Amino acid sequence: xxxxxxxxxxxxxxxxxxxxxxxxxxxxxxxxxxxxxxxxxxxxxxxxxxxxxxxxxxxxxxxxxxxxxxxxxxxxxxxxxxxxxxxxxxxxxxxxxxxxxxxxxxxxxxxxxxxxxxxxxxxxxxxxxxxxxxxxxxxxxxxxxxxxxxxxxxxxxxxxxxxxxxxxxxxxxxxxxxxxxxxxxxxxxxxxxxxxxxxxxxxxxxxxxxxxxxxxxxxxxxxxxxxxxxxxxxxxxxxxxxxxxxxxxxxxxxxxxxxxxxxxxxxxxxxxxxxxxxxxxxxxxxxxxxxxxxxxxxxxxxxxxxxxxxxxxxxxxxxxxxxxxxxxxxxxxxxxxxxxxxxxxxxxxxxxxxxxxxxxxxxxxxxxxxxxxxxxxxxxxxxxxxxxxxxxxxxxxxxxxxxxxxxxxxxxxxxxxxxxxxxxxxxxxxxxxxxxxxxxxxxxxxxxxxxxxxxxxxxxxxxxxxxxxxxxxxxxxxxxxxxxxxxxxxxxxxxxxx
Ligand SMILES: [Cu+2]
Numbered sequence: 001x002x003x004x005x006x007x008x009x010x011x012x013x014x015x016x017x018x019x020x021x022x023x024x025x026x027x028x029x030x031x032x033x034x035x036x037x038x039x040x041x042x043x044x045x046x047x048x049x050x051x052x053x054x055x056x057x058x059x060x061x062x063x064x065x066x067x068x069x070x071x072x073x074x075x076x077x078x079x080x081x082x083x084x085x086x087x088x089x090x091x092x093x094x095x096x097x098x099x100x101x102x103x104x105x106x107x108x109x110x111x112x113x114x115x116x117x118x119x120x121x122x123x124x125x126x127x128x129x130x131x132x133x134x135x136x137x138x139x140x141x142x143x144x145x146x147x148x149x150x151x152x153x154x155x156x157x158x159x160x161x162x163x164x165x166x167x168x169x170x171x172x173x174x175x176x177x178x179x180x181x182x183x184x185x186x187x188x189x190x191x192x193x194x195x196x197x198x199x200x201x202x203x204x205x206x207x208x209x210x211x212x213x214x215x216x217x218x219x220x221x222x223x224x225x226x227x228x229x230x231x232x233x234x235x236x237x238x239x240x241x242x243x244x245x246x247x248x249x250x251x252x253x254x255x256x257x258x259x260x261x262x263x264x265x266x267x268x269x270x271x272x273x274x275x276x277x278x279x280x281x282x283x284x285x286x287x288x289x290x291x292x293x294x295x296x297x298x299x300x301x302x303x304x305x306x307x308x309x310x311x312x313x314x315x316x317x318x319x320x321x322x323x324x325x326x327x328x329x330x331x332x333x334x335x336x337x338x339x340x341x342x343x344x345x346x347x348x349x350x351x352x353x354x355x356x357x358x359x360x361x362x363x364x365x366x367x368x369x370x371x372x373x374x375x376x377x378x379x380x381x382x383x384x385x386x387x388x389x390x391x392x393x394x395x396x397x398x399x400x401x402x403x404x405x406x407x408x409x410x411x412x413x414x415x416x417x418x419x420x421x422x423x424x425x426x427x428x429x430x431x432x433x434x435x436x437x438x439x440x441x442x443x444x445x446x447x448x449x450x451x452x453x454x455x456x457x458x459x460x461x462x463x464x465x466x467x468x469x470x471x472x473x474x475x476x477x478x479x480x481x482x483x484x485x486x487x488x489x490x491x492x493x494x495x496x497x498x
Contacts, residue, residue, distance in 0.1 A: 046117035053110035069284040076282040082267045083159045084251030169231035176243025176256040179316030187217025219339040224324040227332035228271045236262045246310035268326045371413040387496040394492045401447035425497040427467045428452050433486035434473040446470025
């Protein structure tokens, strides 16, 4: 027999039992005399209700006191953000008033049922209306409510205030999806790039528009890491259904709505370590963090702040959990410098890269710096061998002396240097690896050196300052046994002659 059927049958049997007992009590009442039984019942039930009230109130207040160190807002679980203190204080005030009302109404309720229990000869008072009473019980709650709402409104306006333009704050982004949070940080430029949901693919989960340069350094970390005492603005979005960005320890909670960006601004006021120390100091968090792995030690040592989803969003809702780490500013900077741009890591030169096969501005700049550095080193060196600069990014089509399109950046750097130093004279040298015929290599290296020379004269450099020499395979700087070595040997360089 199936379990639901058994449950239904048992329920029916229990109901039959209750009906039978009730009938039995009725019959015995008739035998013993109705009135006396009723009076006894009224007395004992009134007494039991009173006992229930006492036990119930003791239980409520007792558990609250017993568990206070594990409830948000009490014990060591005081707010870890600045605005959270104010929200907590509103909570305490509300609890104070509702607590008084709660205890008073419970006591009154059960006392009345005891005091005015049914008794022989007692008659109920007929009370249709009492204006005075009605005014009192309307005006007092209304005043208290107004006070609570007013204080709440003031706090709301303060907590929900956006970041001013001149304020120093970090802006990050959290996007909820079934079932994960995708976090995005702005990278070194301090600005988040634009997004377009049309561009969402498996490789580009946020639909970042990579033609917007601000996107190129954005990174998507696995954990939420923030510096202590620094204002943070979180852009909150959703990709599919409603989610809710919830940082319980920081009293941060905001819906993530598809199509409607929301935000929350808060300032963490203690590091994860300080939080753990506080739990430790309370002495209440010494129990094992993980019963199955006692080596991890006590709870306070392992606990982390966490990000959760507070909107039931589907069957994987529970898994929308991320660790939140609050660290010192120095640790934060160190962490930042270890993060890799999502674009460079996952998109660069893939089919989704709008700059596939092109050079990025950042690359152009870093290569220029590299070239200028190598040049100034060679310029101040004394031995002829040290006055050589490799044109690392000058390349040719395979087996020919045709410059690749991207070589123009490195050649541009060389032209700049020649223009800045009008007396500079250089020898352009072509080299090859030892693969193939030596004579052909010699010829190719000569042609390549000349191709560079021609490029320079075409761009306004006087040919008298330049000399092109092909060295073929005669001056290797690396082994010809590996591909990497051969690549290093197929180089173009120049030597400063004066
Ligand atoms: Cu969710």
